[in-house]
Amino acid sequence: MDQRVDDERRKERAPETLPGPPARPTVDERHEEPSWLERLRAHRTLVLAIAAIAVAIVVGVIVWWINASHYVSTDDAFIDARTVTISAQVSAQVVEVPVTDNQLVEAGTVLVRLDRGDFQAQTDQAKAQVDQAQANIANLNAQIAAQQARIEQAQKQVVQAQAALTFAQQENERYGQLVKSGSVTVEVAQQHHSNFLQAQATLAGAEANATATEKQLPVLQSQALQAQAQLEQMRAGLEQAQVTLGRTEISAPVAGYVTQLTATKGQYAAAGQALMMFVPRDVWVTANFKETEIASLRPGQPVDIAVDAFGKRTFRGHVDSVQAGSGTAFSLLPAQNATGNYVKIVQRVPVKIVFDQPPDVLLGPGMSVVPSVRVR
Numbered sequence: 147m148d149q150r151v152d153d154e155r156r157k158e159r160a161p162e163t164l165p166g167p168p169a170r171p172t173v174d175e176r177h178e179e180p181s182w183l184e185r186l187r188a189h190r191t192l193v194l195a196i197a198a199i200a201v202a203i204v205v206g207v208i209v210w211w212i213n214a215s216h217y218v219s220t221d222d223a224f225i226d227a228r229t230v231t232i233s234a235q236v237s238a239q240v241v242e243v244p245v246t247d248n249q250l251v252e253a254g255t256v257l258v259r260l261d262r263g264d265f266q267a268q269t270d271q272a273k274a275q276v277d278q279a280q281a282n283i284a285n286l287n288a289q290i291a292a293q294q295a296r297i298e299q300a301q302k303q304v305v306q307a308q309a310a311l312t313f314a315q316q317e318n319e320r321y322g323q324l325v326k327s328g329s330v331t332v333e334v335a336q337q338h339h340s341n342f343l344q345a346q347a348t349l350a351g352a353e354a355n356a357t358a359t360e361k362q363l364p365v366l367q368s369q370a371l372q373a374q375a376q377l378e379q380m381r382a383g384l385e386q387a388q389v390t391l392g393r394t395e396i397s398a399p400v401a402g403y404v405t406q407l408t409a410t411k412g413q414y415a416a417a418g419q420a421l422m423m424f425v426p427r428d429v430w431v432t433a434n435f436k437e438t439e440i441a442s443l444r445p446g447q448p449v450d451i452a453v454d455a456f457g458k459r460t461f462r463g464h465v466d467s468v469q470a471g472s473g474t475a476f477s478l479l480p481a482q483n484a485t486g487n488y489v490k491i492v493q494r495v496p497v498k499i500v501f502d503q504p505p506d507v508l509l510g511p512g513m514s515v516v517p518s519v520r521v522r
Contacts, residue, residue, distance in 0.1 A: 223433035300356035314345035
């Protein structure tokens, strides 16, 4: 009897000492727990903040998607420029290099001076030849003027001889009639006939002299034309010598930067030898867009240009033109798709983008940029 009572008491204490599933709450206890609405009301501020953040994220994603659909961008883009190789056009010794590496110079600034001694002598010689040719022309012009005076004199002598011949002819006829009538002696008639023959000879000589004098004039005029041609030739030689002399000073073709300077004082520069590279200040962007994006690009579309070298600083520009052909078509070794197995690859097409305003920072060829073209 006592043993049974002890077992019952042990069972009553077992839930308190042995592990097991928790006791289910009573109906009254379940009614005391808060519902999820009550919990939301209790944390209203947190819930509103989370909802606002979610709405902002959704709106931001929508705005970004709408905005992104209006732009075409690529990271395959670089600053480009038409760099110039500055080289010597004549062979001479370098006597001065008034610029230094990476210097900004304006158009017309002297970059290199070459020894001009030999070229100055050639110029002086050519000038002397021009002066001599001009003197020859002046001499021939004077001879032509003198010959024209001789021609006039010879023509007057012909007129004089013609008048003397006419008078002698009249005298000869008169005394011929008189000698027939016996009024004068035969000797007198013969004298007048001799005068007539002399007048004829004098006229013939005057006419021959006039003809010879006139024919000498074209000879002098031809010599004058030849001298004029020689003068033009000498002038061309002088101009060439002056051009060669001017090439001893090498100037900047446009405003830009001196790069890769190799010229130094005392160096002998051969014709065609590169002395430095020159980068003009006029730069633009060459962006290689996918061929699937070219259809939406048009000249004049605004572009935002982010330059990597300046912390993604953005510059304003616009599309200038689209190259008529992909980049690989103009490469040194273009692809030959007609041979072997063909794998289609999306090609890149270069697009020229120019700045609306000249950049106020140093931009050189090859610097990376990321242009974003607004296509809508």
